[in-house]
Amino acid sequence: MKRSQRSWHLRLNHFNIIRTTHMDFEQYLTRQRTAIQKNKYSKIKINELFVFARQFHTLLKAGIPLFRSIEIIISQTQNKHLKYVCLIIKSELLEGSSLSDAMKLFPHIFPNFFISLISVGETRGNIDESFNRMATYLDKKRELQNKIVNALIYPVILIATGLVVITLLISFVLPKFVSIFIQNETPLPFITQITLGISAFITSHYIIILACIMASVAGIGINYNTPKGRLQFDQIIIKLPVIGPIVYNIAIIRFARTLGILYGSGIALITSIEMARDIMGNLYLGGFINQAIKSVKEGKGVAGTLNDSGQFPPILVEMIGTGEETGTLDTLAVEAADFLDNETEYIIRRQIAYIEPIALIFIGGLIVIIAASLLLPIFRLASSIHH
Structure with missing residues (x-):
């Protein structure tokens, strides 16, 4: 029986694919590969990618062959996008491709950093260690993300709740009370008149306000997608108060960790620096990394160039200098x-410790002003009724 006529048996959770010919299966995978490659939003969550790398490391280290390892991962993967990706990788392996070449089909899922690690592992025969390095990197990255998310939960909830309360008071509660005051010919205090004017402006022009906000966001997005705009954005954001130091440190951490992992896996220094520059995600800082790359090509060290730029923390410069x-x-x-x-x-x-009291004072102050706008006319109305 010809290879094209052999039957394939495929069991996928949540997918109604039970029996199909090899030709149909290949056509199916081709369609799925095209769909995933076109859909740049079908990215895999970092936790799922971490589990993928850790599973591969564990299976390969245990002596299980590569092809069998990918089959086990397919059977255990719940994310449909990652399952499709693994199926396509399996198909590419059957056709004689290497694992690194198969992963190159999905650059929005597996960056060059990961693919280079796998390629070096294939050359050196320690691909399990490459997956171990990948898993370690992803584990550190998700830990940092979780720290940021957990720290922001309370301030975000506080600010969001306060804004909802203020919006309800201005849009619904205040106008109803004001109509009562007007019917009773109660003179409105100055603070009530100001609050009422703001409320009337927002409620009557909310479409224009929303349109302006959306246009501003769209304009920023379009400018960000240009090289010059991205460079300006990356330069500004690391200098902003509160979030600037966090964004800056995250970029430096990405650079240092990626550099160490790549160079330690046997990748050339210049290539390691270039990939670490791309991973750090900041074009402004990346420009100074380009100067370091130029210095290395001229036979100089990395640390000296980074130190001369004045843009990198001393601990990183000293560590790299000592390492060289x-x-x-x-x-x-x-x-x-x-x-x-x-x-x-x-x-x-520390930054959250600054944000929380400022948010409380700001939101609380607005609520106090609105409350005063309501209570002062009530007191006047009660006083006029009493007299």
Whole structure:
């Protein structure tokens, strides 16, 4: 029986695909690959990608062959996008492609950083260690994300609740009371008149206000997607109060950890720096990294250029400098990232400690003003009725 006529048996949870020919199956995978590649929003969550890398590491380290490992991962994966990706990778492996080449089909899921690790692992015969490095990187990244999210939960809830209360008071409660005051010919205090004017303006022009907000957001988005606009945005955001130090540290951590992992896996220094620059996600800081790359090509060190720029923390410069001298650049770069990781957690807590009282005072002050706008006319109305 020809290979194209052999039957394939495929069992997928949540998918009604039970028996199909090899040709139909290949056509099906081709359609799914095209759909996933076109859908840039079908990204895999970091937790799922972490589990994917950790599973691969565990299975390969246990001596299970690559092809069998991907089959086990397919059977255990719940995310439909990741399951499709694994199926397509399996199909590519059957056709003779390497794992790294198969992963290149999905650059929005597997960045060059990951693919380079796998490629080096394939060359050196320690692909399990490549997945271990990938899993470690993702674990640190999700830990930092969780710290930021957990720290922001209370302030966001506080601000959102306060804004909802203020909107309800201005849009519904205040106008009803004002109509009562007008019917009883109660003179409105100055603060009530101002609050009522703001309320009337918002309720009568809310469409224009929303349109202006949407247009502003769209304009910022369009400008951000241009190289010049992105550069300006990245430069401004790291200098902003409160969020600037956090964004800055996250970019530096990404650079240092990626550099250490890539260089430690055997990738050339210049290539490691270039990929770490791309991973850090800040074009402004990336410009200074480009200067460091130029210095390395000229036979100079990385630390000196980073230090001369004045844009990088001393701990990172010193660690990289020591690593260049002792041949432990990979280890010390990761240690610098770990240090900055802990420092970032402290910065987040400190900034949140500033945000919470400011938010309370701001929201509370607005509510007090609105409450005064309601209570003062009530007191006047009660006084006139009494007299």
